[in-house]
Amino acid sequence: SYVLTQPPSVSVAPGETATITCGGDSIGGRSVHWYQQRPGLAPVLVIHYDSDRPSGIPERFSGSNSGNMATLTISRVEAGDEADYFCQVWDSSSDHRVFGGGTKLTVL
Amino acid sequence: EVQMVESGGGLVQPGGSLRLSCAASGFTVDGNYISWVRQAPGKGLEWVSVIYRGGITYYADSVKGRFTIYRDNSKNTVYLQMNSLRPEDTAVYYCAREFCSTDNCYMANWGQGTPVTVSS
Numbered sequence: 001s002y003v004l005t006q007p008p009s010v011s012v013a014p015g016e017t018a019t020i021t022c023g024g025d026s027i028g029g030r031s032v033h034w035y036q037q038r039p040g041l042a043p044v045l046v047i048h049y050d051s052d053r054p055s056g057i058p059e060r061f062s063g064s065n066s067g068n069m070a071t072l073t074i075s076r077v078e079a080g081d082e083a084d085y086f087c088q089v090w091d092s093s094s095d096h097r098v099f100g101g102g103t104k105l106t107v108l
Numbered sequence: 109e110v111q112m113v114e115s116g117g118g119l120v121q122p123g124g125s126l127r128l129s130c131a132a133s134g135f136t137v138d139g140n141y142i143s144w145v146r147q148a149p150g151k152g153l154e155w156v157s158v159i160y161r162g163g164i165t166y167y168a169d170s171v172k173g174r175f176t177i178y179r180d181n182s183k184n185t186v187y188l189q190m191n192s193l194r195p196e197d198t199a200v201y202y203c204a205r206e207f208c209s210t211d212n213c214y215m216a217n218w219g220q221g222t223p224v225t226v227s228s
Contacts, residue, residue, distance in 0.1 A: 031211070099152060
């Protein structure tokens with residue numbers, strides 16, 4: 001089965017840029033989706049199809065995907081961005097959905 | 109407004125059964141793909157199952173043969189029947205509406221989750 005690898009944690013100071021990675025074999029050939037989960041709440045979609053933002057998601061959130069790595073970038077980080085972030089792909093060989101292990105973003 | 113409300117969670121003994129419900133509003137369940145995703149305490153998200161518009165279903169290997177996803181169009185509700193429950197099934201269970209293209213699916217809307225605890 002397909003495996004997605006994320007760093008367990010990322011820390012960044014307010015106003016700086018946070019970069020969260022999602023590694024997978026030739027992941028650049030797949031579409032990657034990203035979810036934000038604040039403590040105690042349900043996940044929220046923040047990026048779909050590698051780099052598209054749903055309505056209501058700030059422009060500070062962006063994504064890219066190439067080779068063996070997809071990246072979620074959060075510019076001008078705010079305290080409210082502190083959350084867990086999960087990447088996800090669809091495994092066409094099985095029709096299963098696959099999540100990365102998640103990255104906890106801490107705003108210092 | 110799109111809304112999904114899960115219910116049916118609770119405490120159950122190992123080997124027991126539970127049925128979760130996901131009641132939808134603002135869209136029809138038979139016109140969409142609906143997934144169940146779970147999150148064990150302090151852990152990440154794990155996809156569990158999906159039901160397609162045409163009724164096709166898929167399951168994670170960890171629950172195949174024990175869980176069944178189905179829907180009642182008249183109630184606009186998707187269910188997850190969970191049998192032979194194990195302690196490792198303990199988690200918050202979320203339902204999610206998916207948007208799909210020809211080669212990919214993402215979870216656009218999520219419910220608030222319902223907790224399931226499997227313990228003696």
